Amino acid sequence: MDNSKTLNLNVRKDFPILSKKILEKKDLIYFDTAASAQKPNTVINETNDFYKNHYSNVSRGVHTLSVESTFRYENARKKVQKFLNARSENEIIFTKSATEGINLVAQTFYEKFMQKGDEVILSLIEHHSNLIPWFFLRDKYGVVLKFANIQPSGEIDIDHFNSLFTNKTKIVSLTHLSNVFGTELNENAISICKDKNVPILLDGCQSAAHLKIDVQKLGCDFFVFSGHKTYGPAGIGVLYGTENLLSEMPPYQGGGGMIGDVSLEGASYAELPAKYEAGTPPLVEAHGLGVAIDYMNKIGLDNIIEHENEITKYAFNKLNKIDFIEIHGGDNKRNSIISFNIKNVHSHEVSSFLDVEGIAIRAGHHCCQPLMKHLGVNSTARLSFGVYNSLEEVDKFVIALHKCKEFFNK
């Protein structure tokens, strides 16, 4: 390593996959945490233990295993509530993913509060998950979608955003942390929504494990994230919503668990949060997410954030000095994500080249095609960091980048 600095945090040993050799000889350098995070031993062992020793359906039977399963499922909800600092467990709905959370809000919020011609404000940097559910409303019901511009820095253009509001604006949905730029949403966007009394959903997919989240302080009305990006299992996601809104909106799907009373003539619905959790939920995955939250708390979110900031800054400064590298998103502070291109080399080539060096990065449009169009590129390479990465890995990565550039420009 070409500097004498090492970081305080070394949790590599907690993640068994990091001892895997790529192509039988290369140490794995995992720089794709933004796509999905690796899992610590505790999550792997605890989900195993659930199946081995406690598994049954939840909230159904009265036998011992049902009690043990239900306890774990509901305990996970408590952990998520604390993690987000929600007022009550009733505000925590388990979904299968952030994507499902956004679809749930789009559909049920529309049903209760909107009609043809009403408007939704989004932005150009949204993930397809925060676009398509709203496209559905436009296509099916004639809802009008407006998109806030972004500045070269990757931040939302707040003045333009502000100018999009009309008396028909019913809801705003924005990414809290861009999965392409790693830039955090300007807090003013939320206060503008507050001032205008328009509910705002934050897509917290990228922020949940990389920023400290306090939904009350943030002042958002909805917040979604996915368990798999926060060191937990795939198949579990979280929708936070204020009790007010969640109480007023109708259920999303129908099925077991979400009803009060059913006769052939109709049904009454369960109280929150069960109202939005039709069918057998991903209970083991929910428990796994709870364990992942415990894991992050044990290390300390502040320590994790500091660690990732150090690495991100270090990588940014290194990349910024290389003349054949173009970094996207200006000089803004980045949180664990950097998007770049090697001039004249397609990101696919970069990714395949690095792969055989044992380095996993993402190449492509990152599910943000409108943003790619805006940037005038058809794909970028993306580095993203997690609690397990190190400065040495960044050094190895930079050496590999030089080799890559040499190979393709020979």
Place this chain on the structure above:
Amino acid sequence: MNDLINDLYQEIILDHGREPRNFGECDPHNKSADGHNPLCGDNLKLTFFLNDQNIIEDIKFTGEGCAISLASASLMTEKLKGKKIEVAEEIFNDFTNLVSGADEDLKVLNEEDSLYALKGVGGFPMRVKCATMAWHAFNQALKD
């Protein structure tokens, strides 16, 4: 350098990736199709002229993509130009087999063919779609 990378990026691939042949639009053309890789956003437009003897008289493409997808499209146009449609279909079948690792009983392609250079894609399963994008567009155009 790693063998896998050298197999994937043979000189001819890098060359065609940098300077694709038959780049443009056929004028006139009577067949066309768009190719698209939804995973990465790469895309191309293929046009060709099929004459009354069912021979591909001219074939060209435009688009943007990685070296693999551009080289594959470029080599494809070189290979298919002047071919009868039945032969072109056999080449299509052989090529898709070749890049997915099922290259034991190819009917018309052999190791002498420049297309054989794309065999290395088999070592990178996630890149097979890059190599086949132009070919699927060709197949689509025949069906339309």
